[in-house]
Amino acid sequence: MQREGYVPPTAGGGGATRPGGYGDNPRQTAMKYLCADCGKSVTINKGDPIRCKECGFRILYKERTKRMVQFEAR
Amino acid sequence: MTNTQDHETLPDAPEYDAENAGDAEFDDDDEPLDLTRENNAKITMLGSATDDDSCASFQFENEDHTLGNALRWIIMKNPQVEFCGYSIPHPSEAKMNMRIQTYGEITAKDALIKGLADLRDLCDVVTDKFVAEKERFTAEKRR
C-alpha cells in the first residue's frame, strides 16, 4: 500500500493533470477553498481573512486533489 | 494498492489485428468464441523409483478437489485399477497430486487417460439429460 505523496505546486505546474489545479499560475497566490457551512467555493488571496464571502463562516476546507487515484476493487 | 497515474483517461483500444492474432474466427460476429478455449492444463508425472509403469503419481497444476475427487471416483470405477487416491500437499500451492496403481494389465497413465475420457462422457450425458428435462419442463408448464 503505497501512495505517491502530495507534490507541492512548482513553477510551471508540472504535476497537475487537469486545469484548475493549484499549480496553474505560479504568480497567482489565490487559493480556492470550500466553505464548511454553505458549501460554496471561496477564493482567498494572501493576507485575506479566512472567512466565507457568502455566509461569513470561518471554517474552510481545502479542495481535494485533482489528481486521479487508482484503486483495485478488492 | 493505490498509486497516482499520470494519464487522465484510458488509451483508446488498439485496432484489432486479425491477421497477426492468427484468429480468423474472431472477426465473425455471428459465431462467438468459447471463453475457455485455451489449453493451459499442466500435468507432470512425479519421479518413480522403479521402471514399473503400473503405478505412478501425477501432479496436476491449478487443480483442486473439484477435478481431484471426481477423477478419483471414476478411476476407482475401473476394475483394472488397484488403488487411486489424490491429495493436495499444501493449501497455498495450487497443485493436486494423484496416485494410481493398477493390477498390471494397463499402465497407470492409461488408467488416468481412460478416467478423463469416462468423465468427459459423463458430462455429455449430464448435458443431454439436463437439456431434455428443461424442454420437458417448459412444455409441461406451457400446457
Place this chain on the structure above:
Amino acid sequence: MAPTQEELERRRIVRVEEERVSHVTSTDFPGHYPGEDHAWDLDEFRKKFKIQIHKANELDYEFDLIGVDASVANAFRRILIAEVPTLAIETVFVHNNTSIVQDEVLAQRLGLVPLRGDKKGFQHLRWRKKNPEEPAAEATDFNTVVMTLKVACTRNHAVPATETDPSKLYFNSSVYARDIKFAPQGRQPQWFAGAGEIRAVNPDILLAKLRPGQEIDLEMHCVLGIGQDHAKFSPVATASYRLLPSIKIKQPITGEDAEKFVGCFPAGVAEVQTDRKTGEKKAVVVNPRKDTVSREVLRHDEFKGKVELGRVRDHFIFSVESTGMYNSDELFLQAVQILKKKCIDFQEKLLES
C-alpha cells in the same frame, strides 16, 4: 450373484441415527462386493441417471440429480461457485470523490456490484492477463469494459423550507448502481447494443450518499474473472445441494402415536390416514422431500425401532441462485462444460507427452 432389490435399496441410504450417521461412504466400486461388477459403464449410467426440474425461474433453479456420485455433484457445485467466469469491476480510477465514503471503500463496494449485458456479447470478451509482461495485459476492447460514474449533489430550491426529507431537499442525495454508465470502446457498441448494454443487474443498490457540494467522478475497468480469484466474480449467490431425506416406517404407528409422529416433522411430510373399515388411525410418510431431518422422532421412546431416518446417497437436490449475469440453467450447463473442458485438456496433454 446379483444383490436383491432390498439390498440395493439399503445401499442407497445414508443412515441418520439419534447421535450419529452411518453407512456414509459409497461402496459402488469394483471389488467391493464379491461377484459384483460396478465398473464404469456409460450406457448403464445413461439409463439410470435422471434429472428432474422442480423450480425454473430465470435466476433461481431447483433440480434433482439422481444416480450420480457425490464427488461429481460436488464438482459441479464447486465449479458453479468458483470457476464459471463473469465480468466485474476490477480497477477504479477516482478523479474526484468528496463524499464521506473513502475511495478504497467505494472501490470495494463497486467491485461487488453484479453486472449484466448481452450474453452473446460476453462471448467476445477475453481474459485480461494480470502479468504486465504478457501482451494480453494491455486494456483493449475485447478484454476490458469501461464504466463511468459521475454524480454531483445539489440543493433543490423548489421545495418549501419545511421539507426535511434529503431525497427531496437535494438532487442526487443517493448514488445508486443505476448511475453507473457503460462507456463502450472499440467494437463493444455492436456486441452490447441497445438493451444488451452492460449495466448493473440490480439498479437500486445504494453505493453512497451525498450532500450538496459533494461529488463522485470515477472511471471503472471491468474484466473477466473467476470466483476462485475473488468472490465478486462468482456467478451465483448460492449453489448448493442436499440429499433427499428418507423416512422408513418399519412397524405401523397407530392411534395417538400417529398424531404425535406427524407432529415430529415439518408440515406436509407425514399425515394420519384413517382406515375406512376399522376406523384405525395410521401414520404414513407423504413427502420426505420437505423434511429437514431434525431427528425429532428419534427422541421419543414410543417410536424406538419403528422408524429409520436417512438420506438417499445418490439423490442430490440442487439449488442454483444466479446473481444475474447468466440464468441459472445456463450456469449449470456451463459448469458441466467446464468440467468436460478440464478432462479434454488433460487428456490432450497426456497424449502429447
